[in-house]
Amino acid sequence: MAQRTVTIASSVGLHARPAALFVQQASATGLDVEIARPGEDPVDATSILGVMALGAKHGEEVVLTAEGDGADEALDGLVQLLSQDLDAKE
Template identity: 90%
Template sequence: MSQKTVTIASSVGLHARPASLFVEAASATGLDVEIGRPGEDPVDATSILGVMALGAKHGEEVVLTAEGEGADEALDSLVALLSRDLDAE
């Protein structure tokens, strides 16, 4: 299992558009990807409801985990996505 930590860059956190873009990217990996705050139970990163319910705000750290072949590369791309302000694009 691979794991990466990233700080949410989007000004509104993982709500609406940023959450949708993240879920779409996580789903495209074809892997079991989870996202959560450090020390808390993670949620399915391919579930828009789960990701939005997480309520991750701008500047908060989240932990991404993935299992399967290519997990490190998949997480690297998801980290790069969350490291951008998706609201400004």
């Protein structure tokens, strides 16, 4: 099982748009991906309600895990995504 820890860069944390973008990318991997705050139970990273219920705020760390072929690459992409301010206006 692959695992990564990343700090949430989005100014609003994993809420609304950032959560939706994260869930969309996690779903696109086709893998079993989970996300958790350190020390808490993980939730399905493809569930918008689960991800938003985490309440992960800007500057907090989350732990991502994935299992299956390509898990390391999938997590690297998700880490890159969460390392950006996904709520910034383009």
